[in-house]
Amino acid sequence: MPSFIPFVSVGLPPAISVTLTNITYGQFRESLGSYVYKVDSFYIYSSNLQQIQGSLGFTLFDSNGNQNIETIVHPIDAYQYEPALFVDTNDKNVILNGNSYATFTMLPNTTLLLRLYCERKTDGDELDSFSPNNFIKLEDKLSIGDFFDQYQNIIPATIT
Amino acid sequence: MFKEIIPISIQNTTSSSLPVNLLGGLGITQDNSNATTAYVWDITSYVYSNETLIEFQVRVVGTTTWTIASVGLGGTTKQDIVNSLNTLPYGSFGLLDTGLNQYIFNYNLLFEFGYINIYNPTIVPTTFTGALISVGDILSFDINAVNQVTFAGIVPLSGTYNAAVGDTLNVYGITGAIGFTLKIEQYPDAIIIAGGFIPPLTPFTYPFIAVSTKNYEVNVSP
Numbered sequence: 001m002p003s004f005i006p007f008v009s010v011g012l013p014p015a016i017s018v019t020l021t022n023i024t025y026g027q028f029r030e031s032l033g034s035y036v037y038k039v040d041s042f043y044i045y046s047s048n049l050q051q052i053q054g055s056l057g058f059t060l061f062d063s064n065g066n067q068n069i070e071t072i073v074h075p076i077d078a079y080q081y082e083p084a085l086f087v088d089t090n091d092k093n094v095i096l097n098g099n100s101y102a103t104f105t106m107l108p109n110t111t112l113l114l115r116l117y118c119e120r121k122t123d124g125d126e127l128d129s130f131s132p133n134n135f136i137k138l139e140d141k142l143s144i145g146d147f148f149d150q151y152q153n154i155i156p157a158t159i160t
Numbered sequence: 161m162f163k164e165i166i167p168i169s170i171q172n173t174t175s176s177s178l179p180v181n182l183l184g185g186l187g188i189t190q191d192n193s194n195a196t197t198a199y200v201w202d203i204t205s206y207v208y209s210n211e212t213l214i215e216f217q218v219r220v221v222g223t224t225t226w227t228i229a230s231v232g233l234g235g236t237t238k239q240d241i242v243n244s245l246n247t248l249p250y251g252s253f254g255l256l257d258t259g260l261n262q263y264i265f266n267y268n269l270l271f272e273f274g275y276i277n278i279y280n281p282t283i284v285p286t287t288f289t290g291a292l293i294s295v296g297d298i299l300s301f302d303i304n305a306v307n308q309v310t311f312a313g314i315v316p317l318s319g320t321y322n323a324a325v326g327d328t329l330n331v332y333g334i335t336g337a338i339g340f341t342l343k344i345e346q347y348p349d350a351i352i353i354a355g356g357f358i359p360p361l362t363p364f365t366y367p368f369i370a371v372s373t374k375n376y377e378v379n380v381s382p
Contacts, residue, residue, distance in 0.1 A: 002211070003348045003375070004201040004264075004276045011196055015254070015267040016180055017171040018193040025193055028166075032185040037164070098185025106172040106180045116166040125162075 016106065033098035037118040044074075045084040045113040051106070052076060052085045060093055060100040070094060174265075176256045179246055192251035195267040201276050204261045208236040210280050214244055215373065217274025226274055233278060238262050241278065275348050277373075284325060284370035288317035290380040296336025296361070299380065303327050303370075317380055325372040332365035343379045344368070 018025040046052045058070040072094070074087045096118070106112065127134055139147055170193075172178055181190040214233050217226040234244045238255055242264055245253040251268040266273060292299060292315050300310040301321060305328070308321045323329055331344055335358045343355040344366055353376070354366040370376075 002203075002206050002278050004203055004206075004278075006199040006201050006273055006275070008272075009198045009200070012198050012267070013173050014194045014196050015172065015174045015198070015265075016178060016193045016195075016252075017169075017173060018182065019169045021167050025168075029184070029186055029191070032183075037166070096183050098187065101184030101188045101191065102182045103190075104180055104182075106170065106178045108172060108175045108177055110172050112170040114168040114170060116168070118164045118166060120162045120164045 029098075032096055034122060036121045037096040037116070038121070039094040039096065039116050039118050040090050041086065041088045041117045043084070043086050043113075043115040043117075047083065047111045048107050049076070049081065049083040051110050051112055052083055055104070057103045058092070058094050058100065059103065060095060060097075068093065174254065174256070176254050178254045179252045181252060189249045189270055190251060192266070192268050192270070195251070195269040197267065197269060199266045199268065199273040201264045202261060203238055203241070203264055203276075206238060206241075206262075206278065210283070211278045212280050214241060214276065214278050216245075216276040218250055218271050219274075221270060221272055238264075277348050279373065279375070281373050282325060284323045284327070284372070284374060284376070285320045286323065286329060286376040286378060287320045288378045291316040292336075292380055293340045293382055294336035294338040297333070297340065297380075298336075299331065299333040299342075299378075301378070302330040302332070305330070317378070323370040325370055327370045328367055329370055329376070330365060330367040331378055332363075332367075334363045335360055337361070338382075341381045342366075343377075343381075345377050345379070346371070347375050347377060349374075 020028055044052050052074065053076045055071050055073045058072060060068050060070065062068060070092050072087065072089060072092060074085055076085060131137070139145065168182075170180065170182070172180075180193075181188065182193065184191050211233050213230055215228055215230040218229050219226050229248060229250065231244050231248055234240055238257075242253045242255045245264070250271050250273075251266050253264055253266045256263040256265060264276070286301065288301070288309070288311075292311055292313060295313055297314070298310065298312045299317070301308045303321065303323045309319060311317055331342070331354070337360055339358055339360040339362065341355070341357045342364065344353040345351065345355070346353055353368050358364050
């Protein structure tokens with residue numbers, strides 16, 4: 001019976017390094033669930049043309065716990081040599097809610113830039129739908145000036 | 161509802177293709193992005209011979225008790241081992257083939273890993289290593305009282321003999337003019353069934369039962 005014992009190495013560069021612009025990837029993952037994103041489209045750019053062709057699997061669980069896998073095929077033009085692609089996912093059920101995830105294969109020594117164009121929903125949206133700009137109104141009522149200036153509805157460096 | 165753009169940069173810093181799991185919440189344990197601890201198993205010596213099951217030790221970082229996870233082996237190649245492991249929620253396993261050696265690896269910060277066993281649970285192999293020491297040494301091995309091999313004199317021990325679960329295995333013989341140290345060990349848990357120096361000209365017999373998911377190693381040394 002073949003038995004294999006692992007070598008363990010700590011403090012290595014991460015095999016898969018993931019970074020966002022103004023927050024850490026870990027913080028982004030923590031926010032999922034409180035913030036829900038519907039991905040309408042995404043743009044991908046890679047250092048390797050082969051990386052952007054192929055497909056991406058997106059796994060989502062419905063309220064009954066059933067697993068649904070959307071396969072997003074993004075073929076590139078036969079004459080394309082720019083390693084970039086814009087993919088429309090409007091007709092797909094690509095929702096980042098914390099229980100869903102994307103899977104694909106990453107080629108060796110390759111960098112991939114992924115830009116997700118989303119609609120974001122959070123519990124606070126309900127309040128805004130009844131009465132917008134509540135924090136500004138609260139400042140006015142309490143005469144506390146710009147107390148909520150640092151409060152932001154959006155993650156910094158994103159657009160509305 | 162706000163419109164947002166989320167820019168994400170992803171880099172594979174290794175020299176092998178890796179399955180990537182992204183954009184899940186903290187409960188998605190397959191996501192091993194930014195993990196800086198690597199577990200690497202050298203599986204160069206692995207050759208498929210009717211194995212059907214992969215079993216490995218895993219525990220949450222910070223805990224002390226190993227859990228045994230298992231998954232069916234879905235093929236005959238080393239890549240099939242990796243593919244089978246990746247059906248489980250313990251990060252992403254990759255295969256690095258340097259040409260000379262093949263390694264399975266997993267970068268993970270959530271889980272720690274121990275051994276990986278690849279085996280057929282209905283087959284219990286016993287492997288012989290080491291060498292008999294002196295003229296007069298005799299070592300025999302029976303399965304259900306049927307002799308499989310007998311080593312005699314100053315000879316190296318070698319070979320693997322497969323038994324079925326529940327079979328009675330017996331290592332027996334007699335030492336020659338010098339005596340030797342005999343060790344029978346059960347793996348993967350490394351339990352010593354018999355071990356110690358047997359004085360010269362002493363008959364010995366060590367029967368034991370073949371247990372499912374285990375394998376045995378018989379070693380003779382001075």
